[in-house]
Amino acid sequence: MARMLVIYRTPADPAAFDAHYFGVHVPLAKRLPGLRRYEVARRPILTPAGDAEPYLIGTLHFDDLAALRAAFATPEGRACAADRRVLAPNDEDVQMYLFEAAEV
DSSP, X not given: OEEEEEEEOOOXXXXXXXXXXXXXXXXXXXXXXXXXXXXXXXXXXXXXXXXOOOSEEXXXXXXXXXXXXXXXXXXXXXXXXXXXXXXXXXXXXXXXXXXXXXXX
C-alpha cells in the first residue's frame, strides 16, 4: 500500500480553509483514479518533540507508488495539485510525503 501524507500548518483563516478543504478539495481528491481510502486527522495532533502542532493531516491510500503517480498524471490529479495551491499557497505551509508502507 502506498500513501500520500499531507500535513498543513495553521492557515491564516481556519474557517475559510475548512470550507474549501471539505467542500472543494476532498471531493476533487475522491475522484482520483485508484484512490482506496482518504483519512483526515484534525487537532489535537500531538508530537512528542513538542513541535508546532499541525492544523490538519490528510492521508491518501493507493495500491502502490505507480498507482499514486498515475492518479496525479490525470486531469483529476492535476486539478487536485492546483487546488492544493489554493489551500496552502506557500510551500512552507504544507509538507507532503509519498511512500510505500509495509506491515511488519
